[in-house]
Amino acid sequence: MITSKSMHPTGHKAPSPSSVVVIKVGGSVLEKLSDTFFQECVQLLNVGWSPVIVHGGGPEINRLQQWAGVEPKFVDGLRVTDDETLEWVEMVLAGRINKKLVTLLEQAGASAVGLSGVDRGMIRVRPADARLGWVGEVTRVDPEPLRFLLSMGWIPVVGSLGVDEKGQHYNVNADTAAGAVAEALGAEKMVMVTDVSGIRRNRNGAEEWLSCLTTKEIDDLIRSGDIHGGMIPKVKAAMSGLGGSVREVIITSGTVPDCLNAVWQPDGVGTVIVKEDERHGTLSHLSS
Ligand SMILES: Nc1ncnc2c1ncn2[C@@H]1O[C@H](COP(=O)(O)OP(=O)(O)O)[C@@H](O)[C@H]1O
Numbered sequence: 695m696i697t698s699k700s701m702h703p704t705g706h707k708a709p710s711p712s713s714v715v716v717i718k719v720g721g722s723v724l725e726k727l728s729d730t731f732f733q734e735c736v737q738l739l740n741v742g743w744s745p746v747i748v749h750g751g752g753p754e755i756n757r758l759q760q761w762a763g764v765e766p767k768f769v770d771g772l773r774v775t776d777d778e779t780l781e782w783v784e785m786v787l788a789g790r791i792n793k794k795l796v797t798l799l800e801q802a803g804a805s806a807v808g809l810s811g812v813d814r815g816m817i818r819v820r821p822a823d824a825r826l827g828w829v830g831e832v833t834r835v836d837p838e839p840l841r842f843l844l845s846m847g848w849i850p851v852v853g854s855l856g857v858d859e860k861g862q863h864y865n866v867n868a869d870t871a872a873g874a875v876a877e878a879l880g881a882e883k884m885v886m887v888t889d890v891s892g893i894r895r896n897r898n899g900a901e902e903w904l905s906c907l908t909t910k911e912i913d914d915l916i917r918s919g920d921i922h923g924g925m926i927p928k929v930k931a932a933m934s935g936l937g938g939s940v941r942e943v944i945i946t947s948g949t950v951p952d953c954l955n956a957v958w959q960p961d962g963v964g965t966v967i968v969k970e971d972e973r974h975g976t977l978s979h980l981s982s
Pocket residue numbers: 719720721722723750752887888889890892893894895920921922923924925926
């Protein structure tokens with residue numbers, strides 16, 4: 695349920711107006727977001743957070759490539775991006791999906807501005823790996839364009855493209871871009887909105903959803919193979935954020951109403967990842 699500022703239910707410390715929360719919206723969930731998702735973004739603004747949306751669009755890029763008769767190729771989860779693929783990537787990340795999210799936020803009552811990492815040279819990159827073509831590794835994020843938009847009370851919507859010193863555009867993994875944006879803005883929280891309700895592990899053949907993890911526990915879950923595929927760039931971005939200003943990273947499903955309440959309510963839905971020294975005890979879980 696959406697609640698107003700005056701109904702702030704938890705007695706939880708309201709954030710200062712400058713508390714930034716970076717919300718990464720995965721391509722996996724874009725078509726399935728709950729009806730209240732964009733109102734929840736506006737609600738965050740109303741209770742004193744500065745939300746910044748960073749989005750992906752992997753499945754949509756796959757669709758375009760397949761429509762053009764090209765089978766998408768990945769190395770370590772990153773899309774091999776030749777000249778033609780970069781065109782599809784830009785169409786999706788700086789075009790269709792970016793503008794769709796802006797419109798949905800506007801319809802929910804926000805002032806939203808879409809941009810990509812190319813705009814004002816915001817996300818600087820270098821080539822990530824010769825095998826990947828035009829895939830960028832982030833070297834620097836200029837937070838000024840985002841700070842300006844936030845100072846106006848507008849919600850920035852960032853497509854995960856990057857640019858190098860020569861003006862060449864690159865495809866950047868959206869989880870990585872979100873982590874880099876969070877770091878540059880000194881964000882307090884990150885939310886990775888995806889198509890699963892957090893991180894799960896297999897325990898004696900049974901699936902267990904984990905409600906709170908530390909960075910050390912994440913390492914163990916990667917080593918055991920419980921965390922794999924698309925979850926790996928998410929937890930890596932989480933860990934790099936937690937190495938800086940970020941206090942908490944929430945991994946949650948965008949299909950569930952009120953998923954963003956986890957930002958300001960202690961018992962929200964999803965997995966919360968915190969620094970090693972922020973929680974004692976063993977793995978906790980929602981159900982087993
Ligand atoms: N331990 C895990 N817990 C939950 N999901 C996991 C885990 N390991 C891998 N995954 C996978 O990660 C996927 C989310 O990553 P991805 O498909 O890249 O989503 P997005 O487009 O939101 O970035 C889930 O749908 C799930 O299949």
